[in-house]
Amino acid sequence: NPLAKQAAAQVMNQLLEHGYRAHMVGGAVRDRLLQREVSDIDVTTSAKPAEICGLFKRTHQMNTEHQTVLVRIGEMHIEVTTERGLSLAEDLASRDFTINSMAQTLEGEIIDPYNGQEDLTQKIIRSFSPEDRMDEDPLRMLRAIRFCSELSFLIDRTLLEVIKQKAPSIQHVAGERIVTEWDKLLSGSNIQQAFHYLNETELYSYLPGLHMSIDEIERLKSIPKLQDLDSVNRWVLYFLWIKKPSHSAAQGLPLSNETKTQIKSRLTLFEYREQHPLTDWVLFQSGLSVVRDVEQLRRFFQMTTMNDQLLQEKWESLPIHSSKELKISGRDLMENRKIPSGPWIKEELEWLLRLVISRSITHSKETLLDAIERRRNDEK
Ligand code: ATP
Numbered sequence: 001n002p003l004a005k006q007a008a009a010q011v012m013n014q015l016l017e018h019g020y021r022a023h024m025v026g027g028a029v030r031d032r033l034l035q036r037e038v039s040d041i042d043v044t045t046s047a048k049p050a051e052i053c054g055l056f057k058r059t060h061q062m063n064t065e066h067q068t069v070l071v072r073i074g075e076m077h078i079e080v081t082t083e084r085g086l087s088l089a090e091d092l093a094s095r096d097f098t099i100n101s102m103a104q105t106l107e108g109e110i111i112d113p114y115n116g117q118e119d120l121t122q123k124i125i126r127s128f129s130p131e132d133r134m135d136e137d138p139l140r141m142l143r144a145i146r147f148c149s150e151l152s153f154l155i156d157r158t159l160l161e162v163i164k165q166k167a168p169s170i171q172h173v174a175g176e177r178i179v180t181e182w183d184k185l186l187s188g189s190n191i192q193q194a195f196h197y198l199n200e201t202e203l204y205s206y207l208p209g210l211h212m213s214i215d216e217i218e219r220l221k222s223i224p225k226l227q228d229l230d231s232v233n234r235w236v237l238y239f240l241w242i243k244k245p246s247h248s249a250a251q252g253l254p255l256s257n258e259t260k261t262q263i264k265s266r267l268t269l270f271e272y273r274e275q276h277p278l279t280d281w282v283l284f285q286s287g288l289s290v291v292r293d294v295e296q297l298r299r300f301f302q303m304t305t306m307n308d309q310l311l312q313e314k315w316e317s318l319p320i321h322s323s324k325e326l327k328i329s330g331r332d333l334m335e336n337r338k339i340p341s342g343p344w345i346k347e348e349l350e351w352l353l354r355l356v357i358s359r360s361i362t363h364s365k366e367t368l369l370d371a372i373e374r375r376r377n378d379e380k
């Protein structure tokens with residue numbers, strides 16, 4: 001991304017001009033060397049957060065364990081962090097893996113004290129002094145496996161032994177941090193190898209928030225690549241693969257409520273569709289995006305031949321697309337029937353909606369009122 005690169009150069013320039021050190025570090029250096037797309041650019045500097053804030057117009061101090069300031073340049077933002085340990089060498093020493101412990105100057109020179117470039121060529125995830133590294137932050141054990149999934153690398157034997165030995169210590173890591181890494185792990189192209197490692201090290205059994213069993217990890221070793229799905233659908237397929245029922249799947253996960261709702265609605269519809277056809281009513285109630293995702297997952301399992309085009313046509317041909325479009329409201333029903341509001345309103349509205357969606361009635365206020373009055377009389 002040339003814009004991000006330009007923004008990073010601008011940030012580094014400004015810091016250097018004011019006499020501070022500034023280096024691009026971590027994932028951005030690694031991904032550039034691998035010629036992968038760079039997702040976000042981290043800059044490390046000798047400037048303190050307050051000094052960083054003083055140098056740029058639009059900044060935001062982040063509440064992380066590190067002293068990080070988000071600097072916005074146009075549409076881009078660059079994470080600028082004060083060097084941990086107050087020197088570049090100490091900062092690089094505090095990073096997790098050799099491939100993440102490289103820095104790059106504004107001129108493009110690579111600083112690589114732990115031979116990260118060699119490990120990039122050999123496709124190895126390795127830590128310098130792995131026992132200390134994993135003790136400092138047990139999340140790194142999961143990060144090792146997530147990078148293996150994303151980059152199709154193998155984990156160095158020594159590091160793998162350390163992970164086996166220290167696996168239980170990941171229990172105390174915050175669930176939110178686990179889930180962020182898990183999300184990236186699921187999006188990787190080497191996902192099967194990642195589950196193999198999780199099994200081999202038994203790390204899977206200690207992951208807070210995920211509660212995985214031995215049966216599940218066995219199943220996951222044959223999960224297909226999920227990289228073409230978005231995050232919500234990756235979670236959905238993950239749960240389908242381990243056969244977690246929809247009501248319990250996303251429950252205890254430290255994800256946002258919105259994400260959990262999206263996962264749950266897809267799992268619920270998927271389960272429903274195993275027994276029932278896709279009627280106009282189901283389409284209307286679930287909404288196009290949920291149905292589209294579920295049908296995509298069903299195609300994945302070769303359970304349907306319904307394609308997006310067909311679905312789109314089916315959707316467009318619905319008489320209405322939201323209950324707000326119904327030509328009658330709860331208030332209309334109340335005025336018409338002259339009794340206080342209650343659950344009966346919702347029930348009558350739904351009955352009318354069903355008539356409209358199934359095209360059993362012309363959709364006008366009079367016909368709807370007529371229909372509901374006839375129904376009330378029939379019930380008497
Ligand atoms: P991604 O491409 O997914 O952003 P990344 O390597 O940039 O990968 P981040 O989580 O963004 O990963 O972290 C940026 C850098 O910060 C890493 O490359 C690594 O050097 C360092 N880092 C992040 N988390 C840790 C950690 N838990 N322990 C040690 N170093 C870390």
Ligand code: MG
Nearest residue numbers: 027028039040
């Ligand atoms: Mg990053």
